Amino acid sequence: xxxxxxxxxxxxxxxxPTIWIYLVPFANEVDFWLNVNFxxxxxxxxxxxxxxxxxxxxxxxIDADAVNARKGNFLFGAKASRSQLKGVLTKxxxxxxxxxxxxxxxxxxxxxxxxxxxxxVNILYNFKPFRIKERPPFEILIQVGYVVTVFFSTELNNLExxxxxxxxxxxxxxxxxxxxxxxxxxxxxxxxxxRTTATLIGRNNSKLLMLLILVCESVLVWYWxxxxxxxxxxxxxxxxxxxxxLVVFKGRAYxxxxxxxxxxxxxxxxxxxxxxxxxSGKLLMV
Numbered sequence: 001x002x003x004x005x006x007x008x009x010x011x012x013x014x015x016x017p018t019i020w021i022y023l024v025p026f027a028n029e030v031d032f033w034l035n036v037n038f039x040x041x042x043x044x045x046x047x048x049x050x051x052x053x054x055x056x057x058x059x060x061x062i063d064a065d066a067v068n069a070r071k072g073n074f075l076f077g078a079k080a081s082r083s084q085l086k087g088v089l090t091k092x093x094x095x096x097x098x099x100x101x102x103x104x105x106x107x108x109x110x111x112x113x114x115x116x117x118x119x120x121v122n123i124l125y126n127f128k129p130f131r132i133k134e135r136p137p138f139e140i141l142i143q144v145g146y147v148v149t150v151f152f153s154t155e156l157n158n159l160e161x162x163x164x165x166x167x168x169x170x171x172x173x174x175x176x177x178x179x180x181x182x183x184x185x186x187x188x189x190x191x192x193x194x195r196t197t198a199t200l201i202g203r204n205n206s207k208l209l210m211l212l213i214l215v216c217e218s219v220l221v222w223y224w225x226x227x228x229x230x231x232x233x234x235x236x237x238x239x240x241x242x243x244x245x246l247v248v249f250k251g252r253a254y255x256x257x258x259x260x261x262x263x264x265x266x267x268x269x270x271x272x273x274x275x276x277x278x279x280s281g282k283l284l285m286v
Contacts, residue, residue, distance in 0.1 A: 001091065002091065002095075005078055005080060005084060006051065006055075006088075006091065007047065007074070008073070008074050008077065008078040009051060009054055009055050009058055009077060009078045009080065009088065010046075010047050010050040010051040010054055010055070010077075011050060011054050011074070011075075011076060011077040012046075012047075012050075012074045012075075013073075013074060013075030013076060013077075013263050013264075013267060014050070014054070014075075014076070014077070014181075015045075015046050015047075015050055016266070016267055016270035016271070017146055017173070017174065017177050017270075018045040018046070018049055018050060018146065018149050019042070019045055019046065019270075019274070020173075020270055020273070020274055020277075021045075021146060021147065021149040021150055021153075021170055021173075021174075022041060022042060022045045022149050022150075022152070022153045023042075023153075023274055023277070023278060024150060024153075024162065024166065024170065024277060024283055024284075025150060025153045025154050025157070025159045025160070025162060025284070026038070026153075026157070026159070026278060027277055027278050027280070027281035027282075027283060027284050028281045028284055029159065032157070035157065037106065037156050037157050038157055040102075040106075040156075041103075041152065041153060041156045041157065044099050044103075045149060045152075048095050048096065048099055049118070049149075051091075051092060051095060052092050052095075052096050052118070052119070052122060053122055054077055055088050055089075055091070055092045056089075056092065056122050056123070056125075056126040056127075057125075057126055057133075058077065058078060058080060058085060058088070059085050059088055059089060059126070060126045060127065060131075060133075061194070062080070062081070062082055062085065063192045064185075064188055064189055064191075064192040064194045065077075065078075065079050065080070065188075066079065066192075067188045067191045067192055068185060068188035069188070069256050070184060070185075070256055070259050070260075073260075075260060075263045075264070076259075076263065096115075096119065099115070100112065100115045100116075100119075103115060103152075103156060106156065107155050107156050110155060111152070111155050111156065114148060114151055114152050114155060115152070117145075117148060118145065118148055118152075121142065121145040121148075122145075124142070125139070125142055125145075133196075134194060134195045134196070135195075136195060136196055136197040136200050137197045139178075139196060139197065140175055140178055140179060140182075140197055141175075143171075143174040143175055143177075143178045144171045144174060144175075145174075146170070146171075146174040147167055147170050147171055147174065150162055150166075150167065150170060162283075162284065163284065163286045165220070165224045165225070165286050166283050166284065166286075168220070169217060169220055169221060169224075169283065172213050172216060172217050172220075173217065175213055176210055176213045176214060176217065179197070179198065179206060179209060179210045179213070180210060180266075182196045182197060182198035182199075182206060183198050183203060183206050183207060183210070184254060184259050185198070186198050186199055186202075186203055186206070186253065187253055197209075203251055203253070204245055204250070204251055207241060207244060207245050208245065210241060211238055211241040211242065211245070214234055214237055214238040214241060215238050217234050218231045218232075218234035218235045218238060219231075221234060221283075224286055225282045225283055225285060225286065226282065227280065227282040227283065229276055229280070230273060230276065230277070230282070230283075233269070233273060
């Protein structure tokens with residue numbers, strides 16, 4: 001029923017935000033990998049959840065994806081035709097329903113409401129008359145929905161609720177990740193008539209917005225959690241953005257090899273920071 005195209009639609013190269021957020025609550029836990037629920041939840045936030053998120057996205061973005069050079073791979077997602085996406089909504093409905101039933105059975109009605117919220121947010125984001133993805137700047141703000149993955153994680157695995165400061169940081173993380181994607185897609189989005197914050201304010205202003213968020217993340221991580229390692233990493237990322245804006249790329253678009261390189265580097269840095277967050281537990285200690 002599911003094919004390599006479906007896996008490509010789920011964008012394995014962009015699974016890291018949901019995995020990263022799912023793992024944060026486990027920082028102070030011992031032997032959590034021995035729990036079946038942990039692995040079931042971890043699997044859900046890889047292919048099934050991202051197939052829901054990006055499958056609905058691709059179904060409604062066929063024209064924009066057709067002129068997007070970075071699409072058509074496992075890193076950034078599929079470049080599928082309308083006929084290839086014909087059955088994607090049915091597959092998403094079946095796959096999501098199976099996990100909604102299973103997790104509701106495991107964790108109860110509160111879990112059902114969390115998963116229902118995930119589905120509704122993605123419908124509002126992609127489908128008319130709402131189609132928030134083309135209503136700047138709300139297409140950035142709605143990325144706070146990614147933080148629901150934290151509540152899914154804590155509810156499924158009976159973990160403590162995270163401090164509100166951690167939720168604020170994770171929201172900024174989601175905003176920053178989304179803006180990075182918009183920056184890379186400015187040209188194809190303009191060509192297809194798609195409105196985003198990045199197409200409205202331009203490439204350099206979008207990078208400045210991303211830089212502002214990165215600096216805020218770094219300062220808040222240092223001030224709230226006293227995490228020098230993660231704050232320093234975010235500081236280095238901020239320094240790179242300054243070089244990007246003023247010296248290296250300036251106003252020009254990234255080439256496809258450059259975007260792929262950034263994609264691989266982001267995944268490597270995400271993996272390293274995941275391990276650090278689990279090891280240090282600082283994001284749970286305000």
